[in-house]
Amino acid sequence: MLNNCNWIVPEWPAPFNVKALTTTRRGGYSLAPYDSFNLAIDKGDDPQTVLANRELLKAKANLPSEPFWLKQVHSTAVVEAGTPLKDAIEIEADAAVAFQPNQVCVVMSGDCLPIILCNQTGTCVGAVHAGWKGLAAGVIEAALKKLDCDPATLLAWLGPAIGPEKFEVKEDVFLAFNGYQSAKTFRPAGNKGVWFANLYELAKERLKRLGVTGVFGGGFCTYQDTERFYSFRRSKITGRMATLIWFTSP
Secondary structure, eight states, X not given: OOOTTSEEOOOSOOOTTEEEEEEOSOSSXXXXXXXXXXXXXXXXXXXXXXXXXXXXXXXXXTOSSOOBOEEOOSOOOEEEXXXXXXXXXXXXXXXXXXXXXXXXXXXXXXXXXXXXXXXXTXXXXXXXXXXXXXXXXXXXXXXXXXXXXXXXXXXXXXXOOOOTTTOEEEHHHHHHTTTOOSTTTEEXXXXXXXXXXXXXXXHHHHHHHHTOOEEEEOOOOTTTOTTXXXXXXXXXXXXXXXXXXXXOOO
């Protein structure tokens, strides 16, 4: 089942007490088209199978607590991990932060960009679900405001997302990023009003303007890497990966 071959450990200079990983689609119980390690409970997969996958994740990754699962809605809402859940219903938000040890922040993705954040002293962390809507609306800015750290002390890692060769968008998306259009972030797709968008570069540009210079990761493509990743653009009916981050006591 799940082992260190079935998740990605970020390569970034985070403090020793900061732990993080991104799951792949491999190593779980789900059947096609969710095969096999789907962690999203609202995409049509059997709920009991998803819960079994989540239990497997907790055991194999040695998580210190239940991840703070969110109901992601492409918003700029940010919550603190550990916030009490009313009737066990997931909170609608697209980013979570933690200021206490062993609180696991998590976002799910299947083409959108997962971003994890930590400070250089290992005393706060965050996870951000950054699709184009969230990026354009300011979900990164909202997460940094919630963390309330000097941006120069923050590190960011960009997880698996759809790559710039496959993320074709229309004019409305291009215009939503007013002031962020460049040869790095958008290139014409051949037809008038159609573009290829680069989520990695759009996120890097946002982080740079906010003062975060320690940015790592990127370079994945969920659409093209069929073995490791789910992709909504590729498959429509599909599962989701999870990107998790937490810190332990120094």
